[in-house]
Amino acid sequence: xxxxxxxxxxxxxxxxxxxxxxxxxxxxxxxxxxxxxxxxxxxxxxxxxxxxxxxxxxxxxxxxxxxxxxxxxxxxxxxxxxxxxxxxxxxxxxxxxxxxxxxxxxxxxxxxxxxxxxxxxxxxxxxxxxxxxxxxxxxxxxxxxxxxxxxxxxxxxxxxxxxxxxxxxxxxxxxxxxxxxxxxxxxxxxxxxxxxxxxxxxxxxxxxxxxxxxxxxxxxxxxxxxxxxxxxxxxxxxxxxxxxxxxxxxxxxxxxxxxxxxxxxxxxxxxxxxxxxxxxxxxxxxxxxxxxxxxxxxxxxxxxxxxxxxxxxxxxxxxxxxxxxxxxxxxxxxxxxxxxxxxxxxxxxxxxxxxxxxxxxxxxxxxxxxxxxxxxxxxxxxxxxxxxxxxxxxxxxxxxxxxxxxxxxxxxxxxxxxxxxxxxxxxxxxxxxxxxxxxxxxxxxxxxxxxxxxxxxxxxxxxxxxxxxxxxxxxxxxxxxxxxxxxxxxxxxxxxxxxxxxxxxxxxxxxxxxxxxxxxxxxx
Amino acid sequence: xxxxxxxxxxxxxxxxxxxxxxxxxxxxxxxxxxxxxxxxxxxxxxxxxxxxxxxxxxxxxxxxxxxxxxxxxxxxxxxxxxxxxxxxxxxxxxxxxxxxxxxxxxxxxxxxxxxxxxxxxxxxxxxxxxxxxxxxxxxxxxxxxxxxxxxxxxxxxxxxxxxxxxxxxxxxxxxxxxxxxxxxxxxxxxxxxxxxxxxxxxxxxxxxxxxxxxxxxxxxxxxxxxxxxxxxxxxxxxxxxxxxxxxxxxxxxxxxxxxxxxxxxxxxxxxxxxxxxxxxxxxxxxxxxxxxxxxxxxxxxxxxxxxxxxxxxxxxxxxxxxxxxxxxxxxxxxxxxxxxxxxxxxxxxxxxxxxxxxxxxxxxxxxxxxxxxxxxxxxxxxxxxxxxxxxxxxxxxxxxxxxxxxxxxxxxxxxxxxxxxxxxxxxxxxxxxxxxxxxxxxxxxxxxxxxxxxxxxxx
Numbered sequence: 001x002x003x004x005x006x007x008x009x010x011x012x013x014x015x016x017x018x019x020x021x022x023x024x025x026x027x028x029x030x031x032x033x034x035x036x037x038x039x040x041x042x043x044x045x046x047x048x049x050x051x052x053x054x055x056x057x058x059x060x061x062x063x064x065x066x067x068x069x070x071x072x073x074x075x076x077x078x079x080x081x082x083x084x085x086x087x088x089x090x091x092x093x094x095x096x097x098x099x100x101x102x103x104x105x106x107x108x109x110x111x112x113x114x115x116x117x118x119x120x121x122x123x124x125x126x127x128x129x130x131x132x133x134x135x136x137x138x139x140x141x142x143x144x145x146x147x148x149x150x151x152x153x154x155x156x157x158x159x160x161x162x163x164x165x166x167x168x169x170x171x172x173x174x175x176x177x178x179x180x181x182x183x184x185x186x187x188x189x190x191x192x193x194x195x196x197x198x199x200x201x202x203x204x205x206x207x208x209x210x211x212x213x214x215x216x217x218x219x220x221x222x223x224x225x226x227x228x229x230x231x232x233x234x235x236x237x238x239x240x241x242x243x244x245x246x247x248x249x250x251x252x253x254x255x256x257x258x259x260x261x262x263x264x265x266x267x268x269x270x271x272x273x274x275x276x277x278x279x280x281x282x283x284x285x286x287x288x289x290x291x292x293x294x295x296x297x298x299x300x301x302x303x304x305x306x307x308x309x310x311x312x313x314x315x316x317x318x319x320x321x322x323x324x325x326x327x328x329x330x331x332x333x334x335x336x337x338x339x340x341x342x343x344x345x346x347x348x349x350x351x352x353x354x355x356x357x358x359x360x361x362x363x364x365x366x367x368x369x370x371x372x373x374x375x376x377x378x379x380x381x382x383x384x385x386x387x388x389x390x391x392x393x394x395x396x397x398x399x400x401x402x403x404x405x406x407x408x409x410x411x412x413x414x415x416x417x418x419x420x421x422x423x424x425x426x427x428x429x430x431x432x433x434x435x436x437x438x439x440x441x442x443x444x445x446x447x448x449x450x451x452x453x454x455x456x457x458x459x460x461x462x463x464x465x466x467x468x469x470x471x472x473x474x475x476x477x478x479x480x481x482x483x484x485x486x487x488x489x490x491x492x493x494x495x496x497x498x499x500x501x502x503x504x505x506x507x508x509x510x511x512x513x514x515x516x517x518x519x520x521x522x523x524x
Numbered sequence: 525x526x527x528x529x530x531x532x533x534x535x536x537x538x539x540x541x542x543x544x545x546x547x548x549x550x551x552x553x554x555x556x557x558x559x560x561x562x563x564x565x566x567x568x569x570x571x572x573x574x575x576x577x578x579x580x581x582x583x584x585x586x587x588x589x590x591x592x593x594x595x596x597x598x599x600x601x602x603x604x605x606x607x608x609x610x611x612x613x614x615x616x617x618x619x620x621x622x623x624x625x626x627x628x629x630x631x632x633x634x635x636x637x638x639x640x641x642x643x644x645x646x647x648x649x650x651x652x653x654x655x656x657x658x659x660x661x662x663x664x665x666x667x668x669x670x671x672x673x674x675x676x677x678x679x680x681x682x683x684x685x686x687x688x689x690x691x692x693x694x695x696x697x698x699x700x701x702x703x704x705x706x707x708x709x710x711x712x713x714x715x716x717x718x719x720x721x722x723x724x725x726x727x728x729x730x731x732x733x734x735x736x737x738x739x740x741x742x743x744x745x746x747x748x749x750x751x752x753x754x755x756x757x758x759x760x761x762x763x764x765x766x767x768x769x770x771x772x773x774x775x776x777x778x779x780x781x782x783x784x785x786x787x788x789x790x791x792x793x794x795x796x797x798x799x800x801x802x803x804x805x806x807x808x809x810x811x812x813x814x815x816x817x818x819x820x821x822x823x824x825x826x827x828x829x830x831x832x833x834x835x836x837x838x839x840x841x842x843x844x845x846x847x848x849x850x851x852x853x854x855x856x857x858x859x860x861x862x863x864x865x866x867x868x869x870x871x872x873x874x875x876x877x878x879x880x881x882x883x884x885x886x887x888x889x890x891x892x893x894x895x896x897x898x899x900x901x902x903x904x905x906x907x908x909x910x911x912x913x914x915x916x917x918x919x920x921x922x923x924x925x926x927x928x929x930x931x932x933x934x935x936x937x938x939x940x941x942x943x944x945x946x947x948x949x950x951x952x953x954x955x956x957x958x959x960x961x962x963x964x965x966x967x968x969x970x971x972x973x974x975x976x977x978x979x980x981x982x983x
Binding site for chain 2 (some may be wrong): 001002003004005006007008009010011012013034038041042045047060064065066067068071089090091124151152161168169170185201204227312313315316317320321324395396397413420421422424425426431465469470471472475476477478479480481482483485488489490492493494503504505506507510514515516517518520
């Protein structure tokens with residue numbers, strides 16, 4: 001083997017820093033249902049520090065054949081079996097279990113208070129327990145992920161204190177070449193290149209930022225100190241680049257300059273007001289870093305810290321490395337300055353500040369609505385607006401739009417609230433009598449969400465054929481392993497984002513429609 | 525009846541009524557779905573597979589793997605890696621007992637972060653065998669049979685013996701071969717319609733980092749894998765002049781060490797990407813070159829990434845994609861719900877974005893369409909040049925063999941005697957070999973038994 005590190009493939013996604021954060025986290029699972037154990041499996045495998053499994057199903061009640069980590073062995077309580085089979089996946093992970101008489105009566109306050117760096121996963125909890133747990137987690141500012149597998153439907157809900165977005169790792173970024181307002185060293189370096197004096201080979205290996213700098217300068221001289229600003233001028237500017245080439249079809253660096261000409265007149269900026277806005281809502285490390293950024297912006301007349309990376313481009317090694325050095329050194333100076341503004345907070349490292357500088361233009365703070373607000377209070381105007389616009393962008397087969405099934409699942413919770421059981425589960429044979437009862441719950445939920453007038457809903461979930469109510473009643477809260485696995489996969493991925501502080505988490509609900517294999521994210 | 529008593533009844537799991545009943549303190553199961561009607565059953569969807577008939581002859585002891593069609597269903601899992609392990613688990617939990625799994629690889633320590641049927645002690649062993657054993661032990665109702673080897677070594681009759689094939693492959697070439705093989709099983713009746721009994725659904729999954737996709741391929745009905753070939757651009761390597769003369773990035777230095785230096789130093793030995801000694805040599809040489817050009821960033825980790833073309837991988841994405849694949853398999857085998865039409869794309873790094881859409885058939889797809897491809901060429905073009913076009917163009921063939929419509933062999937890659945005999949044709953002008961407008965039959969290992977018809981006209 002080329003390496004002994006079993007985490008190699010994931011370190012390429014979140015690095016040593018992310019891995020460390022994982023190793024310092026304890027995940028508490030409330031109910032070892034399939035969705036719960038699958039979520040945990042995907043956190044144990046990458047090396048979460050510790051897991052705690054809580055469950056109230058005793059050994060004799062182990063009847064499900066849809067949980068890979070709870071085979072029907074009549075000797076141990078479900079919490080114990082699940083813990084053992086999960087922990088066995090990765091010797092790096094420590095764990096414990098608690099078999100309780102009733103999950104509803106358990107003292108979550110103490111457990112949460114006594115756990116360091118907790119993240120809670122609540123799996124397939126019935127409505128009253130789900131609300132109870134979410135309120136305690138919310139009060140203690142503990143991130144919570146609520147998962148449900150419900151027949152062919154799956155849902156995942158994130159509840160968390162405000163989430164800083166500081167390391168989104170986007171797939172594509174615009175290079176920060178700083179050609180509009182070049183720093184002195186860059187200006188000096190570009191000016192020193194005498195294109196005319198270079199031989200043909202060197203001419204064809206000048207990195208394109210230098211070409212753009214020189215041609216923008218020439219343009220400004222002929223246009224009253226201004227850069228290209230409309231379509232015609234931008235086109236003319238591109239032509240001037242082509243004309244500056246000696247053999248325009250052969251000099252790849254000039255072609256790259258043409259393709260990237262926009263970088264001569266557009267530049268990455270940081271919106272000071274946006275940062276101020278974030279600072280009002282932020283706390284802890286993030287707040288300190290935002291403050292440092294503001295101080296930087298003040299002292300540089302609004303200019304953002306330099307990203308520092310130079311993308312690969314056609315150039316001689318020497319020219320490329322020299323240019324790259326200009327960017328690297330300036331970025332380093334900016335990072336040092338930012339770090340000096342954080343001197344009162346020693347926990348903020350150079351790596352933290354470098355991340356701040358590189359992502360200064362896309363910083364954000366995601367506020368997540370609580371479950372209490374979602375289930376017990378009326379939706380805000382913003383929430384309603386968001387849901388309404390979702391109704392104008394339905395799936396191609398309208399009835400499979402995940403938002404509709406969100407309403408359906410909400411109705412199932414509502415049904416449980418009223419009748420103490422899920423639709424389709426009952427002692428006598430006539431399970432279909434629940435259909436009309438569930439339909440009434442659907443109407444209520446839709447009205448609560450102020451979506452009753454929507455064409456989409458009227459034509460589907462509110463129509464008299466009661467298809468949604470029939471299908472959901474059919475499920476009887478069925479635990480289908482594939483759906484539990486899908487939800488467990490998405491839930492664990494979101495957990496990793498919260499734990500590592502990298503990538504961008506959802507806000508706040510993911511619905512998976514397993515009939516048509518369609519997913520959707522909604523803020524509710 | 526008190527709550528306690530109801531729970532006691534549930535506890536004994538022996539409610540004496542109809543198993544369609546689900547006690548209020550129990551949860552339904554896959555059996556519940558199979559025994560209750562649905563307004564979204566298979567026949568109601570865009571890809572109807574059959575008419576759903578809810579099961580009636582269940583008793584309270586029935587296990588999901590005891591009912592038809594799950595009981596008799598035979599499923600092939602292609603690949604026992606990140607997706608394969610998840611596929612096997614999901615199938616076992618869904619009542620499919622007869623499974624065969626094929627993989628040519630052995631277990632590496634870097635698999636352990638997601639290929640959860642393997643442990644440290646299994647490193648070096650056959651993936652297919654260890655995976656099959658784990659499932660059979662954990663789930664005693666299972667009969668997973670392992671095949672350690674290449675998919676190309678199995679005859680078409682092997683693939684024809686399954687009701688459904690799910691692939692968790694990690695490369696395009698193998699997918700093309702499997703797709704062509706399964707599509708090639710379809711026979712047609714005298715009206716030119718495909719015989720439904722020869723249509724074997726192929727469900728294909730793929731993952732990369734936080735992204736993945738699931739697609740359902742019903743040979744001759746939906747689009748196939750080959751229809752989407754242009755969505756996978758051929759891998760680009762660094763230009764040789766950059767590597768040799770103007771390196772700028774650490775990756776260029778690594779490529780230099782592995783592509784240019786290694787063959788010079790070890791002309792008879794192929795670089796073993798799993799050997800720490802070989803990799804260390806490349807890393808150190810790359811570092812030397814980087815230092816020479818003042819390029820920073822060469823690390824051992826980057827070296828491995830570049831040489832082995834490592835794609836980052838985690839458990840969560842594999843779990844999602846595999847489970848979505850098996851979800852489709854169960855629905856199309858039992859008709860209990862609709863089928864994915866036909867492609868779901870999943871991206872989880874920035875929020876969660878999933879997009880489900882119909883991947884349309886490509887009208888001139890060599891595998892799923894019988895259309896004749898037309899090609900206009902210069903009469904002076906040689907056979908070899910034509911073949912190069914078949915390789916470099918959108919068909920992306922690997923090593924084509926060509927015969928004419930009336931059975932004359934222009935060039936055959938195998939067997940060696942025939943290759944030698946037809947080799948002189950390569951340099952001949954096409955106009956010396958065929959008439960304008962003649963139809964040629966082209967075959968290629970990447971398309972298995974599928975042949976495509978090319979009509980060549982001279983301009």
